[in-house]
Amino acid sequence: MARTGIVVVSHSRPLAEAAVALARQMLTSSDVPIEVAAGTDDGGLGTDAVAISEAVTAADSGDGVVVLMDLGSAVLSAETSLELLADDLRERVVLSPAPLVEGLIGAAVVAAGGGSRDAVAAEALRGLAPKQAHLA
Amino acid sequence: MPDTLDLTAVDRWVREFAAVVHDHRDELTELDSPIGDADHGANLDRGLTAALEGLAATPPADAAALLKAVAMAMISKVGGTSGPLYGTFFLRMSGAFGDGSPAAFAASFRAGVDGVVARGKTEPGDKTMVDALLPAVTALEESVQAGKPLAEALRAAADAAAEGRDATTPMLARKGRASYLGERSIGHQDPGATSAAMLVETAASALLRG
Numbered sequence: 500m501a502r503t504g505i506v507v508v509s510h511s512r513p514l515a516e517a518a519v520a521l522a523r524q525m526l527t528s529s530d531v532p533i534e535v536a537a538g539t540d541d542g543g544l545g546t547d548a549v550a551i552s553e554a555v556t557a558a559d560s561g562d563g564v565v566v567l568m569d570l571g572s573a574v575l576s577a578e579t580s581l582e583l584l585a586d587d588l589r590e591r592v593v594l595s596p597a598p599l600v601e602g603l604i605g606a607a608v609v610a611a612g613g614g615s616r617d618a619v620a621a622e623a624l625r626g627l628a629p630k631q632a633h634l635a
Numbered sequence: 636m637p638d639t640l641d642l643t644a645v646d647r648w649v650r651e652f653a654a655v656v657h658d659h660r661d662e663l664t665e666l667d668s669p670i671g672d673a674d675h676g677a678n679l680d681r682g683l684t685a686a687l688e689g690l691a692a693t694p695p696a697d698a699a700a701l702l703k704a705v706a707m708a709m710i711s712k713v714g715g716t717s718g719p720l721y722g723t724f725f726l727r728m729s730g731a732f733g734d735g736s737p738a739a740f741a742a743s744f745r746a747g748v749d750g751v752v753a754r755g756k757t758e759p760g761d762k763t764m765v766d767a768l769l770p771a772v773t774a775l776e777e778s779v780q781a782g783k784p785l786a787e788a789l790r791a792a793a794d795a796a797a798e799g800r801d802a803t804t805p806m807l808a809r810k811g812r813a814s815y816l817g818e819r820s821i822g823h824q825d826p827g828a829t830s831a832a833m834l835v836e837t838a839a840s841a842l843l844r845g
Contacts, residue, residue, distance in 0.1 A: 510714075545678070545714020548722070549707065571812060575719035575754060579710050582726070 500613035504532040504558025505606055508551055508568035508577050509599065512538035518600050522607040531610045534558040546572045551580035555592055563591030563616035565606055567623060569599050593620045601626030638785045640735040644842050645698040646690070649705055651841035653683035655833045666826040670813040674715055675826040682713035682721070702729035716755075716811055717827060720764065723750040737785040741775050744792075748772045755810060762806035762813065762820065764827035771796035771835045789839040796835035800828040 509515035515537035522533065534554035539545040551566070558564045568577050574594075581589050593616055595602060602623035609622040656663070656679045663676030686708035695701040702725045710722030727750035733739030748768045751757070757765045774795035778788030801824070808820035811827075 539681075539712070539714040543714065544674075546718070547711050547714065548719055549711040572714065572716040572718060575716055576710070578754065579719040579722060 501562040501615045502530070502532070502560045503562050503610045503614060503616045503619045504534065504555075504560060504564040505603065505610055505619070506534045506536060506551065506554045506558050506564055506566045507599070507603060508546060508554075508566060508573045509535075509537040510544040510546060510569055510571070510573060512542070514569070518603050521600065522604045525604060525608050526611045528611070531607055532558045532560065533607065546576035548576040548579035549583060551577055552583035555580065555584060556588065559588055559591060561591075563593070565593045565595055565610075565616055565619045565623060567595050567597060567599050567602050567606065591616065593617070595620050595623045597623035597626050601630065638737055640698065640740050640785075640842055642695065642698045642701060644735075645701055647841045647844065648838055649683075649690075649701065650687065651837040652834055653680075653687055655837055656680055656683055656830060659833065663826050663830055666824055666829055670808060670816055670820045670823045671826060672715070672812050675717060675830065678713045678715040679717055679721070679830055682709045682718060685712035698735060699729045699732040702726075702732060717764075717830070720751050720755055720827075723754040724748070724768075726750065737779045737788060740785070741772070741779045741788070744775055745772050757810055760806060761810045762803045762808040762825045762828070763810050764825070764831035766803050766806070766825065767796040767799040767828040767831040767835065770799040771831075786839075786843050789835075789842060793832075793836045793839035796832040800824065800832040803828045 507515045507519055515535045519533050519535060534557050536551040536554040555564050566577050568574055577594050605626045606619045606623040609619045660676035660680045664673055667673050667675035686705040689704050689708050695704055706722045706725035706729060710718050724747040728743045728747040731743040731746035733743060751768060752765055757763050759766060759769055771792040775788050775792040778791045803825035805821060808814045813820045
């Protein structure tokens with residue numbers, strides 16, 4: 500069974516940790532590796548490509564990692580982090596354009612069920628569908 | 636004055652850039668206030684301060700190693716969009732630094748600017764640091780190819796960067812937080828282009844000062 504890892508990138512550490520807590524509510528075990536790379540190391544708002552590359556490395560157990568992010572520098576830092584990874588790991592990383600909170604919840608559920616990184620990334624991208632259907 | 640850039644020259648450039656950003660930290664943040672998230676000066680200052688601390692703790696062996704160390708500090712410590720952008724600039728410069736001749740320096744500066752363009756997916760006229768950097772690298776290359784002394788080529792680059800910075804004021808922002816403002820971004824000088832012009836101005840003022 501695949502063990503796809505997830506990395507949450509945000510400007511804000513509290514925001515990222517709260518999003519992970521919300522997603523973990525949906526899981527029956529803590530088997531899914533979800534790592535956070537968020538905020539500056541002095542506790543401020545910002546993103547850090549080195550921290551993201553370390554989180555990706557920690558989240559990977561051979562089946563790859565899906566990275567979810569908020570906006571702006573989170574996107575550029577996530578892209579920059581790929582340059583800092585070993586070639587073989589870089590090929591196992593998917594940077595997802597999914598909405599952070601909704602995408603993370605879908606991604607976590609599929610990852611917990613043993614989904615491949617492509618399946619996890621696809622579910623993250625569908626994250627807005629339930630809300631869109633409800634409010635249509 | 637030798638027309639070759641070595642570790643000492645590049646070290647002087649980075650220190651001068653850090654000092655100028657530090658001195659203009661509030662001005663950069665004020666420019667970022669109406670059209671951004673009011674953190675450009677503080678962010679760059681934090682990144683460059685960390686870069687200088689890193690250089691003091693682990694002295695680099697050569698100019699390329701220095702540029703790489705600065706790149707890593709910027710991508711790690713700046714926090715905002717200018718972190719990965721300046722970080723990519725210094726990283727690409729490091730990879731292409733070569734022998735420090737004027738032609739090699741122009742080529743590595745071009746590699747840095749190309750890295751910024753690719754990382755930001757930016758085009759000229761988007762009201763970004765690229766609007767200062769692209770005219771600067773073009774002027775640098777043209778002067779070096781024409782066989783002018785490096786000091787003259789760097790001066791031409793700095794003047795082109797300043798003109799490019801000034802030209803961002805009437806532009807409509809198409810990238811970053813400022814792009815959310817649409818037409819309201821018109822009439823403000825871009826903070827990224829402002830700090831990028833400082834980068835090129837300090838190259839002209841510091842690289843060859845013996």
